[in-house]
Amino acid sequence: METVHMQDMNVAEHSILAEGKPSRYSENDNQRRYSAPVMWAVAGLFAVLLIGAAYADTLAYVIQQWMEDDNYSHGFFIPVIVAVLIWRKRDFMLAAGIRPSWWGVLVLAVGGLLLIVGQLATLNVIENASLWLVIVGLFLAVTGPRATWEVAFPLGYLLTMFPLPQMIQQNLSSSLQLLSSKFGVGCLQLIGVTAFREGNVIDLGPIQLQVVEACSGLRYLFPLVSLALLCGYLFQDRLWKRVLLVGSAIPLAIFLNGIRIGVIGVLVEWYGQGAAEGFMHFFEGWVVFVVSFVILLAEMQLLSRIGQSAPQPSPSPAHGSVAKPFSAVPVWSSSMTVCLLLLLGIAAASVPLRGREDITPSRQLxxxxxxxxxxxxxxxxxxxxxxxxxxxxxxxxxxxxxxxxxxxxxxxxxxxxxxxxxxxxxxxxxxxxxxxxxxxxxxxxxxxxxxxxxxxxxxxxxxxxxxxxxxxxxxxxxxxxxxxxxxxxxxxxxxxxxxxxxxxxxxxxxxxxxxxxxxxxxxxxxxxxxxxxxxxxxxxxxxx
Incomplete structure (x- = not known):
């Protein structure tokens, strides 16, 4: 009996010691839990600073386009929307597993090479593609293929913030001008207004309306397509319904812009040339965009009632794929180190090329x-x-x-x-x-x-x-x-x-x-x- 009593006391003493002093495993676990977010935050901040330094001219050009070109004024919202979408997917990314990948390093290196080529060629479209590849490569290198796949749409959605190549935009604008002119004349003739069209000129008799590039409909098409892509992503239903929703944005923008031109023609005939200029012109444009958005929402509601709806995905990771805490996330990896070194090299290489101007030869006027x-x-x-x-x-x-x-x-x-x-x-x-x-x-x-x-x-x-x-x-x-x-x-x-x-x-x-x-x-x-x-x-x- 005494021997048993002594054993019980030894067990109790061991338990008390275990409670009073954490084990070595517990100490490492706590350090890991607190050091992982700190290391990620420091590395992320360093990466953002390096990207900002390398792409200062590219970002300045893109922001200038957002501010000066009404076709891309929606670009300010895209990075914010992408950040929110990625944050909403954080548990899914952790559940998929954070496994740094060397494939991301390769993508990042290709993006950095494109930046150098773009700066040497002084072509913004190449620099824009480079910036996007660097961001995707960084995500892939840090989180791995599975976690990156969870945020594939937000990363792809980033592309909508970049201006199109000028030649594509010119061809698109010219085609849309003609389509909008045809729709506008059709609307006027439908309500009994005498109107004729020669190219982009609408003849109302005493007044002629020129459908200029600003009236082509690109100002509605680009933001509406971006909005439709977002709605299609958030619209959790059958794939064909989502594709139909996104695809409908293009004819919707063209059709409503044609109606807008027709309405302007009527207002000009009633109230004079001022109805096509200044605040009225601006206000009419906003009305068309709001109507387009309302129609998209109504279309989503209608599609949700047609046929059998797709099973609604869980707002959290599936059972058995519990989101891992940061303590389970690797604090550091060699691929992350290489990524930061690559970004440092890209930033250093881009500095001598920054502000590179074309040589303009002397010529007679x-x-x-x-x-x-x-x-x-x-x-x-x-x-x-x-x-x-x-x-x-x-x-x-x-x-x-x-x-x-x-x-x-x-x-x-x-x-x-x-x-x-x-x-x-x-x-x-x-x-x-x-x-x-x-x-x-x-x-x-x-x-x-x-x-x-x-x-x-x-x-x-x-x-x-x-x-x-x-x-x-x-x-x-x-x-x-x-x-x-x-x-x-x-x-x-x-x-x-x-x-x-x-x-x-x-x-x-x-x-x-x-x-x-x-x-x-x-x-x-x-x-x-x-x-x-x-x-x-x-x-x-x-x-x-």
Whole structure:
């Protein structure tokens, strides 16, 4: 009995000691629990500072676009929305397991390389892609593939904060202008208002409305598509319903913008030109956007009642996948160290390239361009300010040339000293339909240069409006090259920016009417003769 009593006392004493003094495992667990968040916070802050240092110019450009371009004014909300969406998924990320991955290091390295290329080429679209890849790579490296997959949509949603490449935006805007004009005229005619359309011009009789680029509907399309993507993500139902919801945003924005133009036409007829300007114009735009949002919400409600709804996902991780506390999260890993070192290297490499400016060669101004070219006599013309503001060139030439024996030819040259930040030539292929001209044929021809025995290629378009018929020749002079393809222009632009630090260039366009009694062949001959005279003369004004 005494032996048993002594054993019980020893057990009790051991228990008291265990309660009074934590075990070594307990001490390590507490240290781990408190050190993990601190290390993550410090590493995260350091990474944010390094990204800010490396992408200072990129972020400044994106924010400037948000502030100055109404098409992207919704961009301020995107990072906030993404942060909230990721925070809502924190338990799912922890439940999936935080396992640092070297794949993220690879993605981050590719993003950093793109930044250097983008800065050398002075192309913002490459720098934007680089910033997104670095953010995704950092997430993947720190949290691993499974945890990153849990926030795949928020990370992808970040892309909606970046401006589109200018060429894509120009083509999209031109197409939407025509569609909006057609819808607007259709709405006016539907309610009995006499209206006719020539391209982007709506004729109301005594008043004509010009559907300019700002009225194309992009100001509704971009934010509405971003909003529809968010609604589709939060709308927990069948995939086809979510796809339908997002897809409906595009025709909805175009249709409502057309109705808005029709309403403006009615108000202009009733109250005068002021109804299409100032506060009224701004207010009408906001009304359309609010109506679009309400329709999206109504569509969600309607879709939720159609067919069988998908099972609602749990707001917390599934049973058996309990979210792990920070004590179970790795405090540090070699991949995180490499990521921070890579970010440090990217930031250091980007500093010497920051503010890199294009080389703009010296040139003669178009004010000095000869108005007499081997018997062709020119009359200079002045372009309206609204078109000058839209085209954003650095210098231009607009003149009508004619001889006593030949019909007139209109010469237009738009010169850009730098084409890196959205200032680039608008292709006539997208601009001509806006003036009411229908492009009936478009091909490529060879133009002979009699002065230097040199030939070059040019685009030839035949355009028609009613009975009027014209032939257009145009090409792009990009440094020492003559290019006819818009996409090839962008490719050479990137290469020359990278290797020569130059992005200057020009669009050259010749237009000749097909005169009564004249066939296309005679007009072509007249155009090609004049083009052969103009091209060598341009070298002093558009440097090689």
């Amino acid at each position: 178009f004010l000095d361009f000869p108005m007499d070219l081997s018997g062709w006599h020119g009359s200079p013309l002045t372009m309206e300010k609204v078109y000058v503001d839209a085209l954003r060139f650095d210098d231009y030439l607009l003149a009508n040339y004619q001889t006593s024996a030949n019909g007139p030819i209109n010469l237009y040259v738009a010169y850009y000293g730098s084409q890196k930040t959205g200032q680039s030539a608008h292709s006539p292929k997208t601009c001509l339909p806006g003036g009411g001209w229908e492009v009936t044929s478009l091909d490529q021809i060879t133009v002979g240069n009699g002065l230097s025995n040199r030939i070059f290629f040019a685009n030839r378009a035949v355009i028609q409006k009613g009975d009027a018929r014209q032939i257009v020749l145009y090409w792009f002079k990009q440094r020492e090259r003559i290019v006819t393809n818009e996409y090839l222009v962008k490719a050479w632009l990137f290469w020359d920016a990278l290797t020569k630090q130059r992005t200057d260039g020009a669009l050259i366009r010749l237009v000749a009417p097909v005169l009564p009694g004249e066939d296309d062949a005679a007009t072509d001959q007249r155009l090609q003769q004049f083009a052969a005279l103009v091209q060598p003369t341009l070298s002093a004004y558009v440097p090689d």
